[in-house]
Amino acid sequence: MNLIDLGWNDHLEQHFDKNKDDSLIPARIAVQQKDRYVIFCETGEFQAEVSGKFRYETSSKADFPTIGDWVAIAHTEDETSAVIHRILPRKSKFSRKAVMGGGETDEQVLSANIDMAFIVAGLDGEYNLRRLERYVAVTWDSDASPVIILNKSDLCEELDQVVSEVESTIIGVPVHPVSAVSNDGLDRIREYFGKGITISFLGSSGVGKSTLINSLLGHDRQKTGDVRDYDKKGRHTTTYRELIILPEGGVLIDTPGMREIEMWGDEDGLSKAFDDIEELASGCRFGDCKHENEPGCVIQEALSAGELDKGRYKNYLKMHREIERLEIRKIGKQAHTERLRGKKFASMVKEMKRLKDRYKR
Ligand code: GDP
Numbered sequence: 001m002n003l004i005d006l007g008w009n010d011h012l013e014q015h016f017d018k019n020k021d022d023s024l025i026p027a028r029i030a031v032q033q034k035d036r037y038v039i040f041c042e043t044g045e046f047q048a049e050v051s052g053k054f055r056y057e058t059s060s061k062a063d064f065p066t067i068g069d070w071v072a073i074a075h076t077e078d079e080t081s082a083v084i085h086r087i088l089p090r091k092s093k094f095s096r097k098a099v100m101g102g103g104e105t106d107e108q109v110l111s112a113n114i115d116m117a118f119i120v121a122g123l124d125g126e127y128n129l130r131r132l133e134r135y136v137a138v139t140w141d142s143d144a145s146p147v148i149i150l151n152k153s154d155l156c157e158e159l160d161q162v163v164s165e166v167e168s169t170i171i172g173v174p175v176h177p178v179s180a181v182s183n184d185g186l187d188r189i190r191e192y193f194g195k196g197i198t199i200s201f202l203g204s205s206g207v208g209k210s211t212l213i214n215s216l217l218g219h220d221r222q223k224t225g226d227v228r229d230y231d232k233k234g235r236h237t238t239t240y241r242e243l244i245i246l247p248e249g250g251v252l253i254d255t256p257g258m259r260e261i262e263m264w265g266d267e268d269g270l271s272k273a274f275d276d277i278e279e280l281a282s283g284c285r286f287g288d289c290k291h292e293n294e295p296g297c298v299i300q301e302a303l304s305a306g307e308l309d310k311g312r313y314k315n316y317l318k319m320h321r322e323i324e325r326l327e328i329r330k331i332g333k334q335a336h337t338e339r340l341r342g343k344k345f346a347s348m349v350k351e352m353k354r355l356k357d358r359y360k361r
Pocket residue numbers: 151152153154155178179180181182203204205206207208209210211212224225226227236
C-alpha cells in the first residue's frame with residue numbers, strides 16, 4: 001500500500017511537513033465504528049484509536065476522525081495497532097445534523113476529503129429532479145464537486161429528453177447517462193478516476209449504486225441483491241462502511257451514512273445550486289421582498305410568465321426553511337451557553353426572531 005494510491009497528494013505532503021514530527025506517520029481512516037478505527041498507511045492496515053490527549057482536548061464530535069480523514073499516527077510498541085494523534089485539515093466534508101441529548105443538534109461528519117461526488121438517480125420511474133437538486137446543493141456545500149449519473153438508461157425511452165432536462169435545470173454540473181447492467185457509458189465515468197482523487201456515491205436506495213460500483217470495479221465488491229435483500233425500511237441490508245482503492249488509481253468511499261445524507265450547513269451550497277433564483281430575486285424592487293405579492297417582484301413575474309418552474313421554486317423555499325430551522329437551532333444552542341456566561345442573550349434572541357421572520361412564507 002502506498003500513500004499516493006490512498007489519495008495522498010502534494011497539498012497534504014506540504015501540510016504534513018509543516019507539522020513535522022519524526023515519530024508520526026500519515027494514515028487514512030478506512031473504517032470508523034464509534035471510537036474504533038481501521039487505518040491504512042504505508043506499512044499496511046491497522047486497528048487504531050485516538051490518543052488520550054486527543055480525546056481530552058476534543059469536545060466537538062465533528063473534530064473526531066471520520067472515514068476519509070488523513071491523520072498522523074504512531075504505531076504501538078508491539079506494532080500491532082496505531083494511535084491517532086491529530087487530523088490533517090479537511091479539504092471537504094459531508095455532514096449531517098445529529099440530535100443530541102436535550103434536543104440540540106450537533107454536526108456529525110460522515111466523510112472527509114471527498115473530491116468528487118457521483119450523484120446517482122435511476123431512470124426507472126424513481127427519477128426526481130427536485131431530489132437531484134438537493135443532492136447537488138449538499139455536495140457544493142461539502143466543497144466536493146458534483147457529477148450527475150443517470151443510471152438504468154436501458155430502461156428509459158426518452159433518454160435525450162431527460163438528459164437535456166437535467167442539464168438545463170442543474171446548470172454547471174456534468175450529466176452522464178449510464179447503465180450499470182449493460183455497461184453503457186461507464187467509460188465516461190472511469191475518466192474521472194485518477195491517482196490522488198477520492199470519490200463517493202450519493203443517491204437514494206435502489207438507484208443502482210452498488211451495481212454501479214461493482215461494474216466499475218469489474219468484480220463484486222459488495223453483494224447486490226433484489227428486493228428480498230431489503231429490510232423493512234426499504235434499505236439495502238448488505239452495505240457497510242468502506243474505503244476502496246480503485247484499480248485505475250484513486251479511492252472510492254462508500255458508507256451507509258453518505259447514502260442517507262441530509263442537510264447541514266450554511267447557505268453557500270444552496271445559493272450555488274439555485275443561483276438563477278437568487279439572481280432573479282436580486283432584481284425585485286424591495287431588498288427584503290418576500291416574493292409574495294409585493295409590487296415589482298421579479299420572482300412572481302417569472303413564475304406567472306412560466307420562466308421559473310414552480311416545482312423548482314417550491315423546492316428552493318423548502319430547502320431554505322430546512323437551513324433556517326438549523327440556523328435557529330444553532331443560535332438557540334449558542335444563546336443557551338452565552339446566557340450561562342451572562343453575555344448578550346437579548347441580541348441573539350433578536351437575531352433568531354429576524355431569521356424566523358425572514359422566511360415566514
Ligand atoms: P443501491 O441501493 O443504490 O445500491 O442499488 P442496487 O445496486 O442494489 O440496485 C437496485 C436494483 O436496481 C437491483 O435490482 C439492480 O439489479 C438494479 N439495477 C442497477 N443498475 C441497473 C441498470 O443500469 N439497469 C437496470 N435495468 N437495472 C439496474
